[in-house]
Amino acid sequence: MESKNFFERVYEVVRLIPEGRVTSYGAIAVYLGMAKGARMVGWAMNASHIKGVPAHRVVNKKGLLTGKHHFQGTNLMQQLLENEGVEIIDNQIQQLSECFWDPSKELKKC
DNA sequence: TGGTTGACTAAGT
DNA sequence: CACTTAGCCAACC
Numbered sequence: 001m002e003s004k005n006f007f008e009r010v011y012e013v014v015r016l017i018p019e020g021r022v023t024s025y026g027a028i029a030v031y032l033g034m035a036k037g038a039r040m041v042g043w044a045m046n047a048s049h050i051k052g053v054p055a056h057r058v059v060n061k062k063g064l065l066t067g068k069h070h071f072q073g074t075n076l077m078q079q080l081l082e083n084e085g086v087e088i089i090d091n092q093i094q095q096l097s098e099c100f101w102d103p104s105k106e107l108k109k110c
Numbered sequence: 111t112g113g114t115t116g117a118c119t120a121a122g123t
Numbered sequence: 124c125a126c127t128t129a130g131c132c133a134a135c136c
Contacts (some may be wrong), residue, residue, distance in 0.1 A: 006132095006133065006134085007133095007134090024118085024119095025117070025118055025119090026118065026119065029118085029131095029132095034131085034132070034133090035131090036118090036119085036130070036131040036132070037118090037131070037132055037133075038118035038119060038131085039115095039116055039117085039118045039119085039131070039132070039133090040116085040118090040131085040132055040133055040134085041117085041118080042116065042117040042118060043115080043116050043117075043118095043132095043133075043134075044117095044133090044134090045117055046116085046117070048117090055117080058117080059117090060117080060118065060119080061118075061119065062119095065117090066117055066118085067117030068117085069117080070117055071117095
């Protein structure tokens with residue numbers, strides 16, 4: 001399981017994000033054992049669209065859609081999240097505290 | 111082999 | 124409150 005590459009692990013965690021929920025690059029990094037590797041997570045997302053990973057559910061710690069420019073269109077990322085019931089204003093998630101999904105807490109068991 | 115990069119984060123100015 | 128600096132680590136050239 002841990003024999004996979006770093007990218008594969010990131011994709012696996014992102015795929016586990018439920019609809020209508022979001023997480024941060026840092027949270028994924030911590031879950032992967034790299035608390036300071038948030039940038040690696042974001043960087044891995046560059047190829048995430050090729051893997052079919054819902055990268056739109058991954059935002060920065062402030063709930064800001066920093067990676068929206070990497071999606072097709074101008075606000076595809078925002079529309080995808082809004083379609084899942086997440087309210088976004090000015091590229092920022094409003095109910096971040098309610099929608100936030102921390103893999104370290106949700107997946108810590110087992 | 112080694113320097114650059116990057117969808118981050120925290121702290122400083 | 125907005126911008127800058129620094130730390131971080133794996134992949135890329």
